[in-house]
Amino acid sequence: MQEQIQDNEDLAEIIIKTNASIIVPTYKEVENIPLMIERIDWLRQSLGVDLELIFMDDDSRDGSVEAVERAGYDWVRIIVRTENRGLSPSVIEGFRAARHPILVCMDCDLSHPPEAIPQMILALGSGQQFVIGSRYVPGGSTDDDWGLFRWLNSTVATLLARPLTAVRDPMSGFFALRKADFDRAKDLNPVGYKIGLELIVKCGFENVAEVPIHFADRLHGESKLSLKEQLKYIRHLRRLYIHQFGNAMHFLQFMVVGASGVVVNLTVLTILLMLGVADSGALAGGILVSLVSNFLLNRRFTFSYARDNAILPQFLGFLGASAVGMVVNYAVALYLRTSVLPETPTAIYVAALTGIVCGMIFNFLGNRYIVFRK
Numbered sequence: 001m002q003e004q005i006q007d008n009e010d011l012a013e014i015i016i017k018t019n020a021s022i023i024v025p026t027y028k029e030v031e032n033i034p035l036m037i038e039r040i041d042w043l044r045q046s047l048g049v050d051l052e053l054i055f056m057d058d059d060s061r062d063g064s065v066e067a068v069e070r071a072g073y074d075w076v077r078i079i080v081r082t083e084n085r086g087l088s089p090s091v092i093e094g095f096r097a098a099r100h101p102i103l104v105c106m107d108c109d110l111s112h113p114p115e116a117i118p119q120m121i122l123a124l125g126s127g128q129q130f131v132i133g134s135r136y137v138p139g140g141s142t143d144d145d146w147g148l149f150r151w152l153n154s155t156v157a158t159l160l161a162r163p164l165t166a167v168r169d170p171m172s173g174f175f176a177l178r179k180a181d182f183d184r185a186k187d188l189n190p191v192g193y194k195i196g197l198e199l200i201v202k203c204g205f206e207n208v209a210e211v212p213i214h215f216a217d218r219l220h221g222e223s224k225l226s227l228k229e230q231l232k233y234i235r236h237l238r239r240l241y242i243h244q245f246g247n248a249m250h251f252l253q254f255m256v257v258g259a260s261g262v263v264v265n266l267t268v269l270t271i272l273l274m275l276g277v278a279d280s281g282a283l284a285g286g287i288l289v290s291l292v293s294n295f296l297l298n299r300r301f302t303f304s305y306a307r308d309n310a311i312l313p314q315f316l317g318f319l320g321a322s323a324v325g326m327v328v329n330y331a332v333a334l335y336l337r338t339s340v341l342p343e344t345p346t347a348i349y350v351a352a353l354t355g356i357v358c359g360m361i362f363n364f365l366g367n368r369y370i371v372f373r374k
């Protein structure tokens with residue numbers, strides 16, 4: 001890597017002029033900390049760059065603090081955190097504490113090769129805003145022994161992020177950006193592991209580059225990526241989708257909840273009929289239960305930003321919006337049928353479907369902007 005860089009004087013100059021802060025989130029990484037310091041030290045010496053290394057430790061109490069102190073370098077520090085723990089918040093806090101104009105985030109387990117850092121800084125120097133150490137671009141790789149489950153897990157997580165960004169490895173925890181760009185980032189809501197994805201989406205970076213890396217399996221300690229963290233990823237994705245797609249995402253959720261209401265309605269109807277309830281009662285029961293379940297699901301998911309508001313006025317508003325939506329549905333369908341559409345056998349269906357769509361849109365807007373307003 002060093003030879004490659006020295007081949008190109010201009011690029012080497014960019015690197016030599018660029019000081020960077022390397023932020024490493026840690027939890028129980030005492031065995032890896034000295035190895036990490038050693039490899040970054042090698043990079044500092046071979047490039048002559050002022051690299052600052054900050055371990056953001058969530059109070060591991062495993063000797064990590066002592067391991068940093070033993071190394072005795074003034075360019076390495078460890079910040080022990082006791083509040084708002086988690087990988088992403090610790091990276092954000094580390095970025096805020098960083099002193100240099102370039103920020104690099106990487107894991108402590110040596111999965112990410114520090115040797116790729118110069119290339120990442122070069123990419124920033126050549127106009128990129130965000131640079132990822134990527135497993136999934138040509139030249140990138142992972143160790144061979146990834147089982148089917150791990151591979152599937154990573155592939156599904158990556159595909160779910162595809163509508164948000166076209167990058168090949170949005171799950172990577174190895175990335176670099178300018179501190180000035182980070183300082184401009186607004187509304188960061190770091191949940192779980194995917195701080196890189198959060199930054200790409202929330203900062204709206206257009207120039208994102210990927211530098212191929214070999215992602216090695218950790219030699220010491222264990223991954224902390226639990227099922228709980230993976231569920232957090234789903235919640236994180238939902239927030240990012242809402243951020244990126246706004247009302248379209250609210251509308252989609254509203255539709256999904258509406259579809260679930262059909263299932264609830266028919267299930268309750270069937271159960272009531274099996275219990276011997278008369279048809280009129282069973283129909284009413286299905287409608288009532290599905291209205292309540294639609295309301296609760298919309299309050300919990302579609303319009304979750306308003307779920308701290310008083311529930312009773314919201315429920316009454318929801319019923320009101322549904323009733324007005326039905327009137328809009330009926331009025332539009334009737335008007336089309338009687339005054340607009342020609343006398344054909346399909347006219348009544350076209351009228352009915354248009355009425356349904358208008359009613360739904362009206363219902364959605366009423367809920368979004370009146371019933372569940374912020």
Ligand code: GDD
Pocket residue numbers: 024025026027028029056057058085086087090106107108109111154171172173174193194222223224225
């Ligand atoms: N401060 C802090 N707090 N650090 C944490 C926490 C936490 O709660 N949990 C994990 N870390 C640190 C670990 O000590 C390690 O340095 C880094 O974050 C990554 O955690 P791992 O538990 O080793 O992650 P992984 O190997 O399963 O996940 C890797 O792959 C993902 C992509 O599939 C990492 O590279 C992730 O960054 C990456 O997103």
